Each structure stands twice: as C-alpha cells, then as structure tokens.
Amino acid sequence: MEQSNRKVFKISLAISRVLSGEASDTEREAVDGWLNASEENKRLFGRLQEEGLLARKVRIYQTIDKQAAFNEFLKEKAMLEERHRRLRFGRVLKYAAILILPLLVGGVYLLNQLLFEEKKELDIATVISHGERKAVLHLSDGSTVDLDKSNVMLNERNGMLISSKDSGLIYQNGIDDNTKELIYNTLYVPTKGEFYMQLSDGTKVWIGARSRLKYPVNFKGKTREVYLEGEAFFDVAKNPGKPFIVKTKDFSVRALGTSFNVMNYADDDFSHATLKTGKVEVTSDRQKVLLVPGEQAFYRNYQTRVKKVDIDVYTAWMGNVFKFDKENIDVILRKIARWYDVHIFYMNESVKNYHFKGTLPKYTNLSDVLGLLEQTTDIKFQIKGNTVVVMKDGTRESK
Structure with missing residues (x-):
C-alpha cells in the first residue's frame, strides 16, 4: 500500500x-x-x-x-x-x-x-447552491417587505427614511418628535441568506443566515437597545452618553463605540460574544464579565467562561469564507445547513465530535464544500435530495 x-x-x-x-x-x-x-x-x-x-x-x-x-x-x-x-x-x-x-x-x-481515489458516493448531480443577500423587513404597521438586490425606498410613520440599495438597508433622516414612543422594525434573514444594514445612529450590522434583529427605528432615551436571535457582527457608532446594548436569550452585551460578534442560535446549546475592538460588558443571569479585544465570553449551561480566541474565526463569515479552529463537525455542519438550506442526518453519532481546522469557501456549491471536508477528515457525505447524510469513512485507517 x-x-x-x-x-x-x-x-x-x-x-x-x-x-x-x-x-x-x-x-x-x-x-x-x-x-x-x-x-x-x-x-x-x-x-x-x-x-x-x-x-x-x-x-x-x-x-x-x-x-x-x-x-x-x-x-x-x-x-x-x-x-x-x-x-x-x-x-x-x-x-x-x-x-x-x-x-x-x-x-x-x-x-x-x-x-x-475511489469515486465518492457524493451525488454531484445534486447541485445545491450557496446562500445570497436577502432578508424580510417587518415594519411597525405589521406589513413586510422582501429585500434582495433591488432598490427600495420606504417611510416609517415617524418620518424615518428607509432605503435598501446595493450597500444594504440604511435608516436616515429620522424626525425626532420628542415623544417617548419607540417604533420598532424587525429584520429577518432567512436560511440561505445574509444581509447588511445601518441603524439610525450609524451603527453597522452584518446579519447571518436564519437570524432576526429587532431594533428601534429611532433610538430614544438613555440607551440604544436591540434584540438578536442568531448571529450578527456589530460595528457600534460612538456615543458615550448612550450605551449600545444587544440583548439575546442568554445574555446582553453592553458597549459604547466598539465592534464585536454575537452568536446565539436557538438550536445551539451554547452561545458567545467575541470582541474585535474596544471593550464590552457581557451580562447573564448569574455573571458579568468584561472583555478586551481578542477575548470571547462563551456561554453554556448557565455559565460564562472568558477565553482568548482568534478573532478571524468569528468574523470571517462576513467575507468569502467560513473559518474554523478545531471546531466540532456538528457545529460546522449546522452552519453549513443554515447557509445551504439543507438537513443534516448522522449515520454515526460519533463523527459529531470530529474536528476541523481551516477555511471553507462560502460562495461555491455544497458538493465542493463537502468534498473538501472529506479530504481533510475521516468522514463521508451523501446528498439525498435536500438532506446531507454523514457517516464515518470506513475505507481509511482509524485514528
């Protein structure tokens, strides 16, 4: 041999x-x-x-x-x-x-x-394409607008101008009517989608697949609070007198002018906030921790642990690749499932604990990505319709 x-x-x-x-x-x-x-x-x-x-x-x-x-x-x-x-x-x-x-x-x-190599059992005839820029905007009156690459111009009931162009969704020229009422919009990015937006205060937000962000059309009061389900990267506009707060089901992240990534999906048994620049305070029911650049607050089982990380691993998804640092295959395939809109089925539960370190291209067919994982792990994949079957590759020597 x-x-x-x-x-x-x-x-x-x-x-x-x-x-x-x-x-x-x-x-x-x-x-x-x-x-x-x-x-x-x-x-x-x-x-x-x-x-x-x-x-x-x-x-x-x-x-x-x-x-x-x-x-x-x-x-x-x-x-x-x-x-x-x-x-x-x-x-x-x-x-x-x-x-x-x-x-x-x-x-x-x-x-x-x-x-x-022996011919893979991957069904290359099944071409499953990658995600793209798309989202659904829920306005305060209950109506919805599908957003993609088309130009859209809207007005909220407080006079806020909302525009969707090639650069993304932008809120501008809001009229402060001196009332305490907060008018909310919600941006939902579905499976196989991603989107960029700029809030009324100038904060920039990149939102990942299967994520939901609820936010005031115009911020009022002493804080700027938004609500996230899923994953998003925030580049917060500086305003020392009005902290920016991201609330999730597990914790809240409090910042002034800084940039950080938050991941908090309902189907994950963990969540985390990762700081790129500035400082943030992460608060859960039981703990409060302060992060400096390059640190992550990792939350699981009601406990928050701070650790040093490679920030690129948690921000690369905004570009052309997904990057992983010895991540479990189970976590990687959940991310792939959100991006390609597929279901994952395991023939061998043990492979969930296999690890992968490296990058995977975002803008290519699913078969190419799975083929790359096959070459660098002891796993085989089969595409059956809209389901990816995962199994151990018995043709390779065990580790």
Missing part, C-alpha cells in the same frame, strides 16, 4: 508540474508513459486541461489554511512516530497534498480527488 501511494504521489506531482509548465524532462517522460498506458488516462488528463474545471477547483482549494494544515500534519507525524516509529504515508499524503496544491496549480490534490 505504501509503495502504491508513493507511486500515486509521484505521478500526481509530475502531472501537476506539466500542467503548470514547470516539469523537467524526466517528469514529462513519466507523464507521457502514464498517458500511453491507457485511453482512460488520456481522457482524464483532458479533463484536467479543461480551463473551467481546473480553475474552479484551484480557487476552491486555495481557501485552505495552508499553515494550519501544515501544523496539523506535523502534530500527526509526531504522534504516529511516537506510537509506531514509522509514518503512515497515506495520512502524510492527505496533508502534503493540501500544502502542494496552491503552489502547483492544483495538480496533486486535484488528481487524487478526480483520478486515483
């Missing part, structure tokens, strides 16, 4: 260098020999030369955190050497391929996926 894997790796590397125009004479001869061995090899090589296929795969796998993959590889190597005094080449290949791909225009990793 080891010798076979080495042969696969060697020809994969040679093909990759031929495709990138960096092959030596010896490597070109090796590829020529492989091509002449069968018509199937020629057909597969032709597929690799198709610009669209190769470019798309390279863009996807370039999102992998190469340094994190390398660190995991070194840890795996040390552990295996300690246990067996020899390295299992199959597992080295998995991580080495991740490292080589961005440097060699996708050859090694792509070939292992398309040519040399």
Whole structure:
C-alpha cells in the first residue's frame, strides 16, 4: 500500500508540474508513459486541461489554511512516530497534498480527488447552491417587505427614511418628535441568506443566515437597545452618553463605540460574544464579565467562561469564507445547513465530535464544500435530495 501511494504521489506531482509548465524532462517522460498506458488516462488528463474545471477547483482549494494544515500534519507525524516509529504515508499524503496544491496549480490534490481515489458516493448531480443577500423587513404597521438586490425606498410613520440599495438597508433622516414612543422594525434573514444594514445612529450590522434583529427605528432615551436571535457582527457608532446594548436569550452585551460578534442560535446549546475592538460588558443571569479585544465570553449551561480566541474565526463569515479552529463537525455542519438550506442526518453519532481546522469557501456549491471536508477528515457525505447524510469513512485507517 505504501509503495502504491508513493507511486500515486509521484505521478500526481509530475502531472501537476506539466500542467503548470514547470516539469523537467524526466517528469514529462513519466507523464507521457502514464498517458500511453491507457485511453482512460488520456481522457482524464483532458479533463484536467479543461480551463473551467481546473480553475474552479484551484480557487476552491486555495481557501485552505495552508499553515494550519501544515501544523496539523506535523502534530500527526509526531504522534504516529511516537506510537509506531514509522509514518503512515497515506495520512502524510492527505496533508502534503493540501500544502502542494496552491503552489502547483492544483495538480496533486486535484488528481487524487478526480483520478486515483475511489469515486465518492457524493451525488454531484445534486447541485445545491450557496446562500445570497436577502432578508424580510417587518415594519411597525405589521406589513413586510422582501429585500434582495433591488432598490427600495420606504417611510416609517415617524418620518424615518428607509432605503435598501446595493450597500444594504440604511435608516436616515429620522424626525425626532420628542415623544417617548419607540417604533420598532424587525429584520429577518432567512436560511440561505445574509444581509447588511445601518441603524439610525450609524451603527453597522452584518446579519447571518436564519437570524432576526429587532431594533428601534429611532433610538430614544438613555440607551440604544436591540434584540438578536442568531448571529450578527456589530460595528457600534460612538456615543458615550448612550450605551449600545444587544440583548439575546442568554445574555446582553453592553458597549459604547466598539465592534464585536454575537452568536446565539436557538438550536445551539451554547452561545458567545467575541470582541474585535474596544471593550464590552457581557451580562447573564448569574455573571458579568468584561472583555478586551481578542477575548470571547462563551456561554453554556448557565455559565460564562472568558477565553482568548482568534478573532478571524468569528468574523470571517462576513467575507468569502467560513473559518474554523478545531471546531466540532456538528457545529460546522449546522452552519453549513443554515447557509445551504439543507438537513443534516448522522449515520454515526460519533463523527459529531470530529474536528476541523481551516477555511471553507462560502460562495461555491455544497458538493465542493463537502468534498473538501472529506479530504481533510475521516468522514463521508451523501446528498439525498435536500438532506446531507454523514457517516464515518470506513475505507481509511482509524485514528
């Protein structure tokens, strides 16, 4: 098996260098020999030369955190050497391929996926697309407005101008009528959606899939209070005399001028607030903690624990990727389910505790994302309609 894997790796590397125009004479001869061995090899090589296929795969796998993959590889190597005094080449290949791909225009990793591994049972004919910008705005009179990329102009009953453009939802030019009445709107971002908005005080909010934010059309009184279910990132406009407070079912976050992420989903057994800049105070029924940048208040079972974190892991979702730092597969797949609007079914409950460290692309088909997870974990996926079946990959050696 080891010798076979080495042969696969060697020809994969040679093909990759031929495709990138960096092959030596010896490597070109090796590829020529492989091509002449069968018509199937020629057909597969032709597929690799198709610009669209190769470019798309390279863009996807370039999102992998190469340094994190390398660190995991070194840890795996040390552990295996300690246990067996020899390295299992199959597992080295998995991580080495991740490292080589961005440097060699996708050859090694792509070939292992398309040519040399057994065909995955992933139903690639089922194309499930990623989420997009969309939301539903609930106005104070009970009416609703569907928001996407279209331009919308609205007026609330206190004269507040609400506009939805390419930049998102913006509240401006409100009329302060000197009354104490608070007029509320609610923005709901459904499954397979995301949205950006700017509140009347200038606070910027990025809202994730399956999330709900309730907020005053115009802030009055001594505080600025909003209510969140789901996930959102807040870049709070400074106003020392009027604290900004985000209330969730588990805790509240109190800030002045700062930026932070809050995740509090009903189907999760935990929630957290993560600070990027400034300071915030996180208060639950039993505890009150103060955060500084790079810290997170992690809430579970009525207890709040403060820990240092990589802030990028909790803010990357606003961009083009999801980033994870040894996160449970169960948590990762719940996020994927919200973004792709699929159901998750586990054939083996034990795989929920598997971990993944790295990045996953947001704006690609679900099959590509699951394929990437298959390559970097001991898990297999099947897409059955709108359900993702998760199971342990019995063809790999156990950890």
